[in-house]
Amino acid sequence: xxxxxxxxFKVKIPSDVDYIPPIRKFFAEILQIKSFDSKFSFRSxxxxxxICHNAVTYGSQSLDATVDLVCxxxxxxxxxxxxxxxGSKENVQRxxxxxxxxxxxxxxxVEYFKSNxxxxxxxxxxxxxEFDLKIGKDNVTSxxxxxxxxxx
Amino acid sequence: MESQIELEYxxxxxxxxxxxxxxxxxxxxxxxxxxxxKICNLFTDGFINIVADFKRLRxxxxxxxxxxxxxxxxxxxxxxxxxxxxxxxNVYEIIEIIGxxxxxxxxxxxxxxxxxLQ
Amino acid sequence: MKPLKxxxxxxxxxxxxxxxxxxxxxxxxxxxxxxxxxxxxxEGKQLYTIAEMSKVTHISSSAVGELMGCRQVLTEHGGDLVxxxxxxxxxxxxNQMGAANIFKFxxxxxxxxxxxxxxxxxxxxxxxxxxxxxxNFVPPVRQFVSRIARQKGYGQRDxxxxxxxxxxACNNAVEHGAPDKSRDIEMFLKIDRAKLEIxxxxxxxxxxxxxxxxxxxxxxxxxxxxxxxxxxxALIKMLSNDLAIDFSGKGTTVHVTxxxxx
Numbered sequence: 001x002x003x004x005x006x007x008x009f010k011v012k013i014p015s016d017v018d019y020i021p022p023i024r025k026f027f028a029e030i031l032q033i034k035s036f037d038s039k040f041s042f043r044s045x046x047x048x049x050x051i052c053h054n055a056v057t058y059g060s061q062s063l064d065a066t067v068d069l070v071c072x073x074x075x076x077x078x079x080x081x082x083x084x085x086x087g088s089k090e091n092v093q094r095x096x097x098x099x100x101x102x103x104x105x106x107x108x109x110v111e112y113f114k115s116n117x118x119x120x121x122x123x124x125x126x127x128x129x130e131f132d133l134k135i136g137k138d139n140v141t142s143x144x145x146x147x148x149x150x151x152x
Numbered sequence: 153m154e155s156q157i158e159l160e161y162x163x164x165x166x167x168x169x170x171x172x173x174x175x176x177x178x179x180x181x182x183x184x185x186x187x188x189x190k191i192c193n194l195f196t197d198g199f200i201n202i203v204a205d206f207k208r209l210r211x212x213x214x215x216x217x218x219x220x221x222x223x224x225x226x227x228x229x230x231x232x233x234x235x236x237x238x239x240x241x242n243v244y245e246i247i248e249i250i251g252x253x254x255x256x257x258x259x260x261x262x263x264x265x266x267x268x269l270q
Numbered sequence: 271m272k273p274l275k276x277x278x279x280x281x282x283x284x285x286x287x288x289x290x291x292x293x294x295x296x297x298x299x300x301x302x303x304x305x306x307x308x309x310x311x312x313e314g315k316q317l318y319t320i321a322e323m324s325k326v327t328h329i330s331s332s333a334v335g336e337l338m339g340c341r342q343v344l345t346e347h348g349g350d351l352v353x354x355x356x357x358x359x360x361x362x363x364x365n366q367m368g369a370a371n372i373f374k375f376x377x378x379x380x381x382x383x384x385x386x387x388x389x390x391x392x393x394x395x396x397x398x399x400x401x402x403x404x405x406n407f408v409p410p411v412r413q414f415v416s417r418i419a420r421q422k423g424y425g426q427r428d429x430x431x432x433x434x435x436x437x438x439a440c441n442n443a444v445e446h447g448a449p450d451k452s453r454d455i456e457m458f459l460k461i462d463r464a465k466l467e468i469x470x471x472x473x474x475x476x477x478x479x480x481x482x483x484x485x486x487x488x489x490x491x492x493x494x495x496x497x498x499x500x501x502x503x504a505l506i507k508m509l510s511n512d513l514a515i516d517f518s519g520k521g522t523t524v525h526v527t528x529x530x531x532x
Binding site for chain 2: 017018020021038039042043045046049050053119120122123126127
């Protein structure tokens with residue numbers, strides 16, 4: 001990838017789904033300003049929505065927990081990096097098993113739709129050129145997503 | 153509080169157990185509860201056939217998709233149907249990406265969906 | 271048939287909140303244990319209860335009726351009982367029973383606790399945003415804040431005023447910022463049910479500092495004046511309840527408080 005100086009946006013929000021619609025729309029609008037087309041910005045909006053929702057759902061359940069999102073806008077791509085503050089062992093295990101199951105049992109789509117588990121991150125994976133999920137120390141979960149500008 | 157979404161209802165001529173419902177706005181995790189309640193009320197009132205007009209539905213996420221699948225399943229269990237029409241390109245793509253096009257009844261326009269009501 | 275299990279937890283961070291984790295089937299046989307546990311709750315003066323039901327597989331009308339009765343008693347004492355985590359099938363069933371007219375449903379425990387913190391404890395929430403100092407980024411920033419205000423229940427008029435405040439403050443931050451654009455603009459937002467506090471911080475253009483100080487002094491003063499410059503700050507002052515500008519260090523901090531009117 002080219003190394004150019006990106007436009008970098010950083011946001012810290014409470015771990016609360018109420019903040020997700022404003023934040024996804026914010027990034028969709030930023031991308032349109034930087035000349036990504038409406039389809040690209042819509043897909044990126046979905047990515048932001050799903051990764052934030054995941055961070056809120058599986059991240060730290062303490063009431064002053066926050067979610068940190070960094071967006072770097074390059075001429076040819078956008079990168080999102082989201083960190084939550086570390087979920088419980090149970091939630092992290094659930095996240096891990098959702099990701100593992102998704103890899104192994106891709107054909108069992110209907111069951112996943114019914115349970116609605118893992119659907120969000122699956123959508124993110126399909127919309128991204130790169131998708132990287134890390135569960136680090138203290139169960140801090142970090143997701144990095146890259147979406148490339150499509151050829152017209 | 154919720155992302156803004158509105159539902160507008162319209163009767164379907166000649167069908168007492170069917171309703172057209174226009175979805176206006178964004179369907180996401182913040183408003184699925186409200187939408188669930190409203191559509192459930194329709195089912196309870198005997199409107200087991202719903203034609204959902206998505207012309208003005210700008211956005212849907214995985215939580216929203218989950219609720220649409222649930223409506224489809226619930227309607228079928230009651231002997232009815234939940235049909236979707238006028239899905240915009242962006243929303244359709246999200247449905248298509250996860251392979252839900254075969255699980256939802258999607259039509260190009262409302263008239264086609266109404267004609268398909270049994 | 272999966273027997274009912276009830277586990278009652280006091281929320282560690284919110285001692286006034288009691289979380290009931292239900293597991294299994296709630297039917298006629300559940301009425302007695304629900305009632306018994308509820309009485310203990312009342313004795314302990316725990317008036318706010320979250321019924322966490324993600325592991326509930328079935329719920330009957332008699333169990334719902336019992337929970338409605340519990341809720342009624344709690345609300346009479348200034349508390350509440352809300353339901354969290356129900357799966358869609360059971361939620362649909364409860365909606366058909368009319369339970370949605372009685373209970374608040376939350377998608378999960380987290381959402382229920384957040385709602386408690388916001389509605390009952392009336393705590394504030396904080397947002398921080400940093401963005402490159404370019405004018406074309408200001409519209410999304412102002413809409414971001416306006417949408418947060420709407421999302422948190424502020425009316426259209428208040429949200430519009432907040433949008434204007436953010437717009438003017440951010441425009442100033444960009445226009446009067448350091449010409450090398452070496453530092454991003456930061457915006458802090460503190461929101462609660464009664465007010466919004468917005469702080470916009472930039473790295474100032476050293477050539478403009480003195481004139482900025484003079485403009486802000488006249489705007490923050492009590493004399494009525496016609497301003498050829500500083501109209502943005504004047505507008506912020508008119509739309510807000512408090513405006514303070516700080517020039518300490520190398521940066522300019524504009525701090526605005528807007529009370530909720532709607």
